[in-house]
Amino acid sequence: MENTSGVGVLDKATSILDALEAGPTTLAGLVAVTGLARPTAHRLAVALERHRLVTRDMQGRFALGPRLPELSLAAGEDRLLAAAGGVLAHLCDVTGESAQLYRRQGEVRLCVAAAERLSGLCDTVPVGTVLPMQVGSAAQILLAWEEPERLHHGLRGARFTATVLSGVRRRGWAQSVGEREPHTASVSAPVRSPNNQVVAAVSVSGPIERLTRHPGAHFSRAVAEAAARLTEALSRP
Structure with missing residues (x-):
């Protein structure tokens, strides 16, 4: 993982946001892009969703959330x-x-x-x-x-x-x-x-x-x- 901060959970969460910058994607897509284990990618994506940094589109894919433009x-x-x-x-x-x-x-x-x-x-x-x-x-x-x-x-x-x-x-x-x-x-x-x-x-x-x-x-x-x-x-x- 590039540009690591030394805080593992933060680096992993940031990798999810980086992956979503290209557009909405499925959990499998997040796993493929980030290299995170599927349970880890899911847990972090759902946590980010709770904070409105990530959302879901009409197809259920993960996408960047409304908190970011705010x-x-x-x-x-x-x-x-x-x-x-x-x-x-x-x-x-x-x-x-x-x-x-x-x-x-x-x-x-x-x-x-x-x-x-x-x-x-x-x-x-x-x-x-x-x-x-x-x-x-x-x-x-x-x-x-x-x-x-x-x-x-x-x-x-x-x-x-x-x-x-x-x-x-x-x-x-x-x-x-x-x-x-x-x-x-x-x-x-x-x-x-x-x-x-x-x-x-x-x-x-x-x-x-x-x-x-x-x-x-x-x-x-x-x-x-x-x-x-x-x-x-x-x-x-």
Whole structure:
């Protein structure tokens, strides 16, 4: 085993993550690539799965888990936040509505950046606000691309359904009307890391009387473009 640290279990666990970098594989594939004994490879892969460093795809193969992009985003958080100010300000200008950037933290979502309209009714969400994952278009975005087990867990008590999230994945954006606040609507789109994991959600929000009961028809393009700009910022070397 190359680049050993002298801590055997850590080196073996790292060899599994290295093997999965090439894509999902079966237990037999892990054994072949890592050279680990089958019981050892299985035990470590399952342990890594418990920590969300490894997951399973629809075919039951092992794959890199969602915790890795979360850690990657934390390491590159300054880059995301540095780009967010200008992107959200532009989104606020072109839509005339408040704009926010959310990240998931466990069972809640956190507003990490925001831009507010200067006058009139607005949906003010200060930076640092913690909101539930069961309501709102940003919550839909942050949950829609999760692995099946975590997605199903996240739907417990949610104001949206699995069918709604299927539509979110198909369209690439989400909308909500009166989910978080009775008179508020919003539209959100995903920000992705270089390995295509959803790491944040860009949103515009405001009163239903302006956004209407079909806010996606009016704002999805602008929100998706803002999300694409932030995704591009994260992909720069």
